[in-house]
Amino acid sequence: MARKSRKHPELAIPVSKDTVGYIRLSVLNRDPHGSVENQRLMIEEWGQKHQVPIMRYYIDNGFSGKRFDRPAFKGMIQDIQKGKIDCIVVKDISRLGRDYITVGYYLEIFFPSNNVRFVSIRDQFDTTDGIINKDKSAHIQSRTRMPLINLFNEQVSIETKMKVEDVLDMKAQHGEFIGPRAPFGYQKSSENPSQLVPDLVAAVVVRKIFEMAASGTGVTGIVRYLNGRGLPTPIQYARAQGLAGNFDDGNGNWNSRSVKYILTNRTYTGMLVQGKEKRAVEATHEPLVDPKVFDAIQKAFQARAYNVVPYGQPADNILKGKVICGCCGGKMQRKHGTGHADWHFFTCITKNRLGADKCSGMYAREEDIFNAIYRQLKDYVNEHYITNSAYKQTIQEFTSQISDLTQRKTTAWINAMEHYEQYVQGEISKEEFRTVQDVANQAKEVLIQATESKAAYKKQYARFRKLLSASSKDIPLSEIVDCIDKVVVDGGGKIVVKWNVP
Numbered sequence: 001m002a003r004k005s006r007k008h009p010e011l012a013i014p015v016s017k018d019t020v021g022y023i024r025l026s027v028l029n030r031d032p033h034g035s036v037e038n039q040r041l042m043i044e045e046w047g048q049k050h051q052v053p054i055m056r057y058y059i060d061n062g063f064s065g066k067r068f069d070r071p072a073f074k075g076m077i078q079d080i081q082k083g084k085i086d087c088i089v090v091k092d093i094s095r096l097g098r099d100y101i102t103v104g105y106y107l108e109i110f111f112p113s114n115n116v117r118f119v120s121i122r123d124q125f126d127t128t129d130g131i132i133n134k135d136k137s138a139h140i141q142s143r144t145r146m147p148l149i150n151l152f153n154e155q156v157s158i159e160t161k162m163k164v165e166d167v168l169d170m171k172a173q174h175g176e177f178i179g180p181r182a183p184f185g186y187q188k189s190s191e192n193p194s195q196l197v198p199d200l201v202a203a204v205v206v207r208k209i210f211e212m213a214a215s216g217t218g219v220t221g222i223v224r225y226l227n228g229r230g231l232p233t234p235i236q237y238a239r240a241q242g243l244a245g246n247f248d249d250g251n252g253n254w255n256s257r258s259v260k261y262i263l264t265n266r267t268y269t270g271m272l273v274q275g276k277e278k279r280a281v282e283a284t285h286e287p288l289v290d291p292k293v294f295d296a297i298q299k300a301f302q303a304r305a306y307n308v309v310p311y312g313q314p315a316d317n318i319l320k321g322k323v324i325c326g327c328c329g330g331k332m333q334r335k336h337g338t339g340h341a342d343w344h345f346f347t348c349i350t351k352n353r354l355g356a357d358k359c360s361g362m363y364a365r366e367e368d369i370f371n372a373i374y375r376q377l378k379d380y381v382n383e384h385y386i387t388n389s390a391y392k393q394t395i396q397e398f399t400s401q402i403s404d405l406t407q408r409k410t411t412a413w414i415n416a417m418e419h420y421e422q423y424v425q426g427e428i429s430k431e432e433f434r435t436v437q438d439v440a441n442q443a444k445e446v447l448i449q450a451t452e453s454k455a456a457y458k459k460q461y462a463r464f465r466k467l468l469s470a471s472s473k474d475i476p477l478s479e480i481v482d483c484i485d486k487v488v489v490d491g492g493g494k495i496v497v498k499w500n501v502p
Helices: 036-049 071-081 100-113 136-173 202-214 219-228 234-240 256-263 291-305 349-354 366-383 388-424 430-471 477-483
Strands: 019-025 056-061 087-090 117-120 186-188 196-198 272-274 279-281 323-325 332-336 344-348 363-365 484-489 495-499
Touching: 019 036, 019 071, 036 056, 036 087, 056 071, 071 100, 100 117, 136 279, 202 219, 202 256, 202 291, 219 256, 256 291, 323 332, 344 349, 344 366, 363 366, 366 430, 366 477, 366 484, 366 495, 388 430, 430 477, 477 484
Parallel strands: 019 056, 019 087, 087 117, 323 484
Antiparallel strands: 186 196, 272 279, 332 344, 344 363, 484 495
């Protein structure tokens, strides 16, 4: 009997370690069949059909496929590197991710180099029949099909997000409510979820809050009234109505923030202000407060922010930590005027604590500081003025540029995909493919930069409009205090504002 050759021993079939399921639910998920449980069920059925037990699951709930820093995904990669995983099963390739290049890296390099089998059920893709299999025809077919799927998934992710944003913006323009939850005092209409209607119970509380504010009761007094009568907070009331989810319930009591949110929310006047573009539409639903009463309450809040305080109550120190002594560079402390009168001033903490030999000490009345801020704010706004027409023109230029770059990126990707197929089939070298791939990556980066520049310009314009409103005292100074880096009080009554505006 002939001896068996020892030069070419038969390849041993690898012993399976752990077969795991990976599940990702997108933040923009609109597929009722793509829930976590449905993905798990599909993976379980695959395991039963192929007699492969699914040992555990890695689940990222509410994460975009464009990101690869998802916690469960990172944990799975670490377990692969530790040799704990032999096979990964997903519903479809888009669960792994929606970035063409990165997904390709995991499928073509990372998984094979770690001897990990990858199965995508809906795509009918299994590396046992593709990358790992030695059958050349199956190998080429699987490897040339995956870039097409990856490219499609990435484009779907981008287009889906854009479509959702466009639809929401269109709804906002037409005065339809697009929020996930109705404000306290309202509920979504059972006939039309985009229409707000008063909640008969909660609306009584909201009307009472506005009534008390209009009659001169301060926020603290309103909070005391609500808590004294044991009235449920907005989140408690929503819980009682069936709200589920991970929301902060606080300590169960009303506070100044929740009351002021209601008193400054223009939704209660029957107007909706929604979306990234802050689309404002009047008379969209029944108001719970008269607009004139609402505006009067806002002016009272603004008066407090400008230190014009009714009822002798001191305003909050909105400049806390921002007023700096020009002598020693230390922070200045806010204090009451003589005899605790209804005015305030700032004085150097260093001088107060360490003596005049450490700092001569600067002093300024709060009123003078506010006046200096308004004067210099007007100068800043005039220097950086952006007209509406200039803004619209610039946005149009960005939009046209992004449209052109999107077309270039798509063309570059298609070209890279074609060269990828040629590379897999041995028609071109790896270096030739990498050159084309670099062009596609560069086109993608240029598009990202243009998109980010457009978003940054929108933020710049929104910030400018806010500063403009504050300079004319249409909004409280407290709303733009984050744009103030510091206020330096120097000798001779000199006050200089350093702006924190990119």
